[in-house]
Amino acid sequence: MASISPYGKRFISYLRREQIRKLLATKYRIDGRGPDQMRDVEIKTGVVKTADGSAEVRLGKTHVVAGVKVGLGQPFPDAPDEGVLVVNAEVLPHASPYTEVGPPDESAIELARVVDRGIRHCGYVDFKKLAVEGGKAYVLWIDLYVINDDGNLVDAANLASVAALKNTQLPTAVKDDAGAVKLDRNNRSPLPVEAAKAPVAVSVGKIGNVLFLDPTFEEELSLDGRITFTFSEDRIVAAQKTLGSFTQAELETALNLAQKGREKFLETLKSII
Numbered sequence: 001m002a003s004i005s006p007y008g009k010r011f012i013s014y015l016r017r018e019q020i021r022k023l024l025a026t027k028y029r030i031d032g033r034g035p036d037q038m039r040d041v042e043i044k045t046g047v048v049k050t051a052d053g054s055a056e057v058r059l060g061k062t063h064v065v066a067g068v069k070v071g072l073g074q075p076f077p078d079a080p081d082e083g084v085l086v087v088n089a090e091v092l093p094h095a096s097p098y099t100e101v102g103p104p105d106e107s108a109i110e111l112a113r114v115v116d117r118g119i120r121h122c123g124y125v126d127f128k129k130l131a132v133e134g135g136k137a138y139v140l141w142i143d144l145y146v147i148n149d150d151g152n153l154v155d156a157a158n159l160a161s162v163a164a165l166k167n168t169q170l171p172t173a174v175k176d177d178a179g180a181v182k183l184d185r186n187n188r189s190p191l192p193v194e195a196a197k198a199p200v201a202v203s204v205g206k207i208g209n210v211l212f213l214d215p216t217f218e219e220e221l222s223l224d225g226r227i228t229f230t231f232s233e234d235r236i237v238a239a240q241k242t243l244g245s246f247t248q249a250e251l252e253t254a255l256n257l258a259q260k261g262r263e264k265f266l267e268t269l270k271s272i273i
Contacts, residue, residue, distance in 0.1 A: 017222045024210040029219070031060075035212035038261055041268050043159060045167040053168025053191065055272075057160040060216070061150035066160035067143045068168045070191075072183055075137040083130020083137045087116040089144040089157065096149040096217065112144065114228055114240055115158050118199035122232035125165060125193055132173045134181045140165070140191075151217040154228050158201035159265060166193055166273045195273040196233060202261035203228040204254040206244060211253050213261045227251075229258040 020030055027034060039060030048054035053068035075082055089112040119125065119142075130138040142164065144157045168191040171183035205215035206225035215223065225244025230237050236255075246254060 016218065020219060020222045021207055024207050024212065027210070029212065029216075031216060033214075035210060036257055036260055038214040038264050039216075041156075041159070041265065043163050043268055043272050045163050045272060051164075052171070053164045053166075055160045055163035055167055056147075057156045057163070059152060059156040059159075059214070061148055062152060062156050062217075063147040064153065064156040064160045065145045065147060066157065066164040067145070068164045068191075069141040069143070070168065070170055070183070071139045071141065072132065072136050072173065072181060073139040074135070075131065079127070080135075081131045082127035083125075084139040085116060085120060085125070085127070085142070086139065087112040087119075087142045087144065087161070089115075089146070091146040091149065094148075095146045110242060111153055111157055114154050114201065114230075114238070114242075115142070115144065115161050117238045117240070118158060118201055118230035118232075119161060119165070121237040122199040122230070123194060123197045124162065124199055124232065125191070129192055132181055136173070136181050138170065138173070140168070149217055151215050151220045152203055155201050155203050155214065155261075155265070158199065158230070159269065162198050162200075162269065163272045165191060166195075193273070198266075198269060198273055199230050199232050199237060200262045200265045200269070201228055201230045201238075202258040202265065204257050204261075206246065206250065206254075211250060211257055213257050225250075227254055229255060229262075231259075231262050 042058045045055045047056045048067045051067035052070045056065045089108045142161050169188040170191050171185040172187040173181055174184045176182055204227050205212050205223050207222055223243055227241045229239050
C-alpha cells in the first residue's frame with residue numbers, strides 16, 4: 001500500500017508556486033488552459049478480467065482504475081433491506097514522486113469517502129434490489145487504484161467507479177442443498193443501474209481570487225481552496241469543501257464552473273452508460 005505524503009507541499013518550489021499564481025491572475029494556467037477548461041478524459045471498461053466489473057479513467061495524465069468485487073454479507077443494521085457499498089482507495093507507489101509506502105492516509109480515505117457519498121445518495125444503484133433472502137445482501141466492494149497522480153483524483157475516481165458499476169455482472173444468489181445462500185459465479189446478470197442518475201463529481205480549485213476546473217497536481221499543491229460538487233440529473237447530491245474557504249459569490253461562481261465541467265464528463269460517459 002501507499003499514500004500521498006502529507007508533507008508533499010514542501011517539495012514544490014516557491015518560484016514555481018508564484019509562477020502558477022501569476023499566470024492564473026491573468027486567466028492562464030501552466031498547461032495553457034483557461035480556468036473553465038478541463039483536460040481530455042478517456043474511459044475504458046472491462047480492463048480487469050478478474051473483477052466482476054472494472055474501468056479505467058485517464059484525465060490528462062491522471063490515471064485511475066476501479067475494480068468491483070461482488071460478495072454476500074450482512075446488510076447494515078440501519079438498512080436491513082438494502083445491499084452494501086464499500087469504497088477503498090489506494091495510491092500505488094509509483095503514482096507520484098511524493099508517494100510514501102504505508103497504509104492509506106487521510107487523502108486516500110477522503111477520496112474514497114467522497115466517491116462513496118456520491119454513489120449512495122443519487123439512486124444510480126438501487127440498493128434495495130441487492131437484498132437477498134435469508135437476511136443476506138449483496139456487497140459491492142469498489143477498489144480504486146491510483147496509477148498516476150497528476151491532480152484531481154476525486155473526479156477521475158468518481159468516473160471510474162460509475163463506469164465500473166455499469167460494467168459489473170452480478171453472480172446469481174442461490175441456495176445449496178443445506179439451504180445456505182451462496183453465489184453462483186457461472187450464472188450472472190448485469191448490475192441494475194439507472195443511467196440518468198449517474199453521479200458526476202466536479203472539483204473546483206481556488207488560488208488567490210481565481211476559481212478553476214480540474215486542477216493539476218502542481219496546482220493542487222498551491223491551492224487556497226477546493227470544493228467538489230456531485231451532481232445527479234439536475235440536482236446536487238453532495239458537496240464537500242476539502243480545503244480553504246469560499247465567499248457566497250465564490251460559491252456561486254464555483255457552482256457555475258462545476259456545471260460546465262459536468263457537461264463534459266457526461267458527454268464522455270454517454271458511450272459507457
